[in-house]
Amino acid sequence: MRKYVLRDHRHVHPFNEEARDLRIQNKPLWLHQRDTLASYTTQEIVADRFDALPRDGAECLVHADNLYFDQEYIEAFMRAARQLGVPARAAFAPDNKTFQQHSLPLSTSFERDGNLYLANLWYFPAGITNDPQPVVIDFQSREIGYYHVPTYMAADQGDLVYQVPLLGLIAIDAWVHILMADMVFGLFKRGARFEKRAQERTAFKLRVLWRALLEQKQVLRCSDVVRIGRNCTIDPSATITGPSSIGDNCTIGAGVAIDNCTIGDNVNISQGCQLLLSTVGDGAFLPFRASLFMTTLMENAMVAQNTCLQLCVIGRRTFIGAGSTFTDYNLLPTPIRAMNANLELRDSSAPVLGGCVGHNCRIGSGMIIYPARTIESDVVLFASPERRVVDRNIAFEDSDHHKIRLAPLHRRLYPRKGEKVADTW
Numbered sequence: 001m002r003k004y005v006l007r008d009h010r011h012v013h014p015f016n017e018e019a020r021d022l023r024i025q026n027k028p029l030w031l032h033q034r035d036t037l038a039s040y041t042t043q044e045i046v047a048d049r050f051d052a053l054p055r056d057g058a059e060c061l062v063h064a065d066n067l068y069f070d071q072e073y074i075e076a077f078m079r080a081a082r083q084l085g086v087p088a089r090a091a092f093a094p095d096n097k098t099f100q101q102h103s104l105p106l107s108t109s110f111e112r113d114g115n116l117y118l119a120n121l122w123y124f125p126a127g128i129t130n131d132p133q134p135v136v137i138d139f140q141s142r143e144i145g146y147y148h149v150p151t152y153m154a155a156d157q158g159d160l161v162y163q164v165p166l167l168g169l170i171a172i173d174a175w176v177h178i179l180m181a182d183m184v185f186g187l188f189k190r191g192a193r194f195e196k197r198a199q200e201r202t203a204f205k206l207r208v209l210w211r212a213l214l215e216q217k218q219v220l221r222c223s224d225v226v227r228i229g230r231n232c233t234i235d236p237s238a239t240i241t242g243p244s245s246i247g248d249n250c251t252i253g254a255g256v257a258i259d260n261c262t263i264g265d266n267v268n269i270s271q272g273c274q275l276l277l278s279t280v281g282d283g284a285f286l287p288f289r290a291s292l293f294m295t296t297l298m299e300n301a302m303v304a305q306n307t308c309l310q311l312c313v314i315g316r317r318t319f320i321g322a323g324s325t326f327t328d329y330n331l332l333p334t335p336i337r338a339m340n341a342n343l344e345l346r347d348s349s350a351p352v353l354g355g356c357v358g359h360n361c362r363i364g365s366g367m368i369i370y371p372a373r374t375i376e377s378d379v380v381l382f383a384s385p386e387r388r389v390v391d392r393n394i395a396f397e398d399s400d401h402h403k404i405r406l407a408p409l410h411r412r413l414y415p416r417k418g419e420k421v422a423d424t425w
Contacts, residue, residue: 002060003041005033006120007048008109009417010066012175013339014358014376014393015315016414019066019172023298023316025186026264026281029068029172036071037061040078057127064120064171066109068181070189072167076137081123084133090121090169091134097163098141102170102180105349106340109171119169139165142192146277146294147352160351164188166196173341175356175374176348178313182279182296187260194225194243229265247282264299281316295354304365312354315377317413320357321365328354328371338372339393348372355390360413362401377414 012019020030027035034044041061047053053062061078063069069077081088092099094115104110104117111118116134124132147160162184170181198205212222218241219225225242228234231249238256240246247265252258255272264282269275271288278292281299286292288305295309303309304322311328314320329352330336338348355369358377365383369375369390379394380401381387387400396416401407415421 001041002043002045002058003037004053004060004062005030005044005046006050006062006064007046008064008066009048010173010341011417012172012178012341013343014175014356014374016358016377016416022172022178023281024068024172024178024181026262026279026299030065032068033063033065036069036074040074053128055128059126060124060128062120062122062124062128064109066172067119067121067169068172068177068185069121069169070167070185073137073139073169076167077121077135078123080135080137082125084135085125087125087129087132088123088135089132090119091136092117092119093136096139096141097143098139098165098168098184101163101349102184103168103177106174106176106338106346107171108173108341119171121169137167139168141165144188144192146188162188164192166193174339175313176338176350176353179294179296179311179353182313183277183294183311186279187262187277190243191260253288287322298359310354311350311352313356315357315359315361317359318357318361318363320363321367321383323365324363324367324369326354326369328352330371336372339374358414362410378410378412380410 008019011017012022015022022029024032077090109120118134122132141163143161144164145159145161164184166189168185170177170185172178208219208224211224212219215222220241226240227245229246229248232246234252235254237254238252241259244258244261246263249265250263250267252269253271256269257274259276261275262279264280266283267280268285270286273286273289274291277294279296281297281301283300284297285302290303290305291308293310295312297314298316300316301314301318303320306322307320307324309326312326335347336350336353337345338353340346353372355373357363357375360378361375362380364381366388367390368388373390373393375394376396378396379399382400401410412421
């Protein structure tokens with residue numbers, strides 16, 4: 001089957017990079033799409049517009065390159081579309097709680113059709129034609145709590161929950177969607193599928209129990225639940241709870257606590273760090289006592305000691321200074337607004353949300369960042385009495401390195417769309 005990939009050339013703020021090149025679950029989105037569809041397609045063609053695709057009668061699959069979809073969703077969609085026997089397009093019903101709560105807010109990629117929302121994913125059994133039929137796939141969502149809010153702070157929402165799908169699709173239009181793809185569609189989904197498998201398959205449950213007995217470990221810490229790559233050095237006092245995966249050539253120091261995380265290759269996590277429900281990209285470095293909670297670090301990022309990141313996304317080659325705190329909760333019960341694909345502030349539909357830092361940034365020590373604030377790629381923020389609290393979005397023009405004569409030492413690697421690198425010094 002032929003596959004057509006529709007390019008979305010828009011940049012995702014604040015990374016100044018197309019969605020296809022950003023990492024989702026520690027893998028470039030374009031590579032994840034290719035791997036997921038490998039068993040269905042034999043040829044890939046990239047195009048800029050849907051109306052430019054050839055009409056030659058071949059069976060084909062068409063999708064936008066800013067879509068994240070998992071293997072389970074594609075299998076369900078292809079099965080339903082082929083049974084339908086006519087051109088089909090992925091659609092979402094209004095009762096899909098995961099889509100309504102985690103995919104639709106801040107998104108600009110979904111098309112409204114009556115009470116349905118249509119995604120840029122099509123199947124054509126005999127060539128591209130007009131008027132494909134909508135195919136609604138049930139996400140099989142499960143409500144899973146992730147934050148217990150004290151009663152005096154709970155307002156109307158009480159405990160905070162995610163609508164976790166067992167299979168799903170999300171468009172990466174804004175940085176919040178990266179967080180949702182990694183957390184809700186990634187780590188939480190992995191945990192939910194593990195629980196479902198343990199409940200429904202007695203043989204699987206017995207195998208995990210037997211492995212735990214052989215290794216003399218607690219069930220969620222045995223090798224069937226915690227996957228560790230080659231050539232890793234892990235201190236005996238470190239605690240790793242699954243389902244988690246550790247890549248190759250990693251070093252994990254004394255007293256480290258890791259719970260349901262994805263750790264890439266060549267990662268160094270030093271003494272006393274705590275990681276919960278987080279994704280850490282290849283080559284990242286966390287010195288002692290750094291903490292991540294439901295956070296994504298892209299490749300080669302560094303988070304210095306005593307820094308706490310909650311529900312954040314940090315770009316590649318970015319440094320976060322010691323003792324910094326990314327807050328995730330408005331003290332007054334006001335909605336948290338975040339930047340969408342059109343660079344407009346809109347309700348994020350998230351009661352708690354951290355901040356986002358782009359690629360190639362340098363953030364000084366002791367910073368406090370308000371919820372949902374963004375720092376654009378290539379920004380440098382010096383620690384100073386005037387710059388301790390980040391209460392607004394920071395653009396490249398606001399970077400502190402412009403104020404000193406050594407500014408050329410920090411190159412701009414990720415200009416905005418349409419800008420030339422030579423114009424950004």
